[in-house]
Amino acid sequence: MSIISYALPQVSSILIYDRVAIFKGEIWRLFTSHLVHFTTLHLFYNLIAFGVAGWIIEYRGYQHFALLCLLMAFFIGVFLMVMKPDMIYYGGLSGLASGSIYYLALFGLRESQPWRLMCIVTLFFVPIKILLEIDMSQSILAHSGHFTLMPLSHIIGCLVALFLFFAIKFNENRKRIFFNHEPPIH
Template identity: 35%
Template sequence: MFDLPLAPRYVLPPAILIAFCTLLMLPPVQELLLFNRELIEQGELWRVWTSQYVHTNWMHWLLNVIGIGFIWVLHAEYRTPKTYAIHLLLLGLWTGIGIWLLCPDIRIYTGLSGLLHGVIVWGAIKDIKVGERTGILLFLGILGKLAWEQYAGPSAEVGALISSRVAIESHLIGAVGGMVLALPLLWQKK
């Protein structure tokens, strides 16, 4: 059996993220913050970043909450609350800018999953760096998932659940962001 990271410094950051994403489910707020390429082109630049924290529906929200919980169990002890916040902010911006620049076909976008892919990749690299044997398996698993998504395309079943096409591009962009964010780990001594 393993110990869950239940200290407040480990529980509060993901709890705050979940609460924040829950508040953003309010329809008027959601509509104001989602990635809408046309409105961004008209100057509503905040949508590039804020779209990472809103969801299409409650099932979409729930799937991402499960992802937050999974990451909390695996890697909560690697981040201080400040580092957690910085990672969320940077990966949200990275993913939004990546979608803006690299995915011109995406007109409307919402979701936390791209950012979460970055967070989990960073955690897998940290696992490897500290000698956690499962780190390489996690890293290879994420790479395999990303490769499969790029080959097979978005899941129609998940798309039906979230009432939107799964933006697999955001997963890849977020994962690359997690790798970039992990570069300083490579120079740290164990």
């Protein structure tokens, strides 16, 4: 859908986060804006990061990736509405990519080495990357082109991933205690 949106500007104009349109009732834009990209490099880097993270999540059988994507899309849009009232337009998968990478790394903590070590390093460096981008006002991995980087979307994506991961873990412990009378896993 991101490629179609990029290739067809009339589709992008219907999907993009447009603050005025959202306040007029076009709520779907909170979800669909992540499919819109402003440059070829913006599209390329976001699709690679999101695609690879999503593929590994699915390949390893980590749970609830579709739910994660829906939650990230919604909460990123809502938080941008609240915390960036001067921002009129927004697009891109980078918030969902950041959250997906973080979610992948959280689940990887349950795995054996060397995958577990890679996930620990990822959990350490993703926040550092975001903080550097906030400080520098530009992406450290990709040139942002003719638009403004929005690290808030990366933060919200990672926070949603963290909350969903802990909700899953809590639910697993609750089921284990209730059905098997086993002590919780810490």
